[in-house]
Amino acid sequence: MLTFIPTPIGNKEDITLRALRLLKELKHLICEDTRTTKKLLQMYEIDYSDKEFFSLTSFTDKGKLAHYANLIRENEIGMLSDAGTPGLSDPGKVLVQICQSEGLKYSILPGANALVPSIVAAGFDTSEFIYIGFLPQKKGRQTALKTMISSDIPTFFYESVHRMGKLIEELHELNFDGKIAIAREVSKLFEEYQTFEFSELWDLYQTGKLVLKGEFVVGVCPK
Incomplete structure (x- = not known):
């Protein structure tokens, strides 16, 4: 299953309790920029030493996208953009399309956006x-x-x-x-x-x- 996790666009308090829980629990995170996500986790004092990070940009090739589809099929995965709600004017929308075409379960958390x-x-x-x-x-x-x-x-x-x-x-x-x-x-x-x-x-x-x-x-x- 894939969960889209909104993150703050400014004020660091603009994140839900559910999002923080998932960021602690999930071991696999697909990110617009892995460096930005790691900084976010550090800000919330979340240990990520046991997590695996994957990058998703508008240039991600079909081979990687197929790999991500398999990950989603077999694991609980989180998706994060650099800021705000993933999939809204950023590359995250391609994962929604993959989930729909492959019949994979996904969820969108409510949260920060401009x-x-x-x-x-x-x-x-x-x-x-x-x-x-x-x-x-x-x-x-x-x-x-x-x-x-x-x-x-x-x-x-x-x-x-x-x-x-x-x-x-x-x-x-x-x-x-x-x-x-x-x-x-x-x-x-x-x-x-x-x-x-x-x-x-x-x-x-x-x-x-x-x-x-x-x-x-x-x-x-x-x-």
Whole structure:
């Protein structure tokens, strides 16, 4: 059986008792980065001298994935990303697909992620919403933006600090006149949630008063 174990994205207290118990008990861990997972275990004073670690990235080959399928079939396995919930905008989703195709049992623990707090903090009507992961950097980006600003429901996505300025300028060029929610540094020391009319956001951006540092989740809500 494979268990997806969420880990903190900022505050180290954002981990469940169940996750801590499994991290102590499980002897086999598949990790986005084994070094990051070992540091996490050290932080919680969990001895890992008897544990076996396996790496999973977007470049993991089919041979290794087949080996992981056999491990899951025969053992209790934990899956961890570098931070947050495995499988949400990271390589973990391929293990879900393997479990489904091979008929293997798997479980997803509830836990830390940046998306859900950002959706709640936006203050939009979220009885329906769209989540698109990361916006395309180049090809398809304009199409994605035009689709979301003409939608009847809010769209949420992650955006890099290096592209936040570009995003604001692109929305301005498209004459967007709805609301935009920006969640910054969720669960970290400088956590901040703000929702603006886009015209207000544009003024702050133009005058250099908008803080564009850290990690972002953006919500776009057309009127």
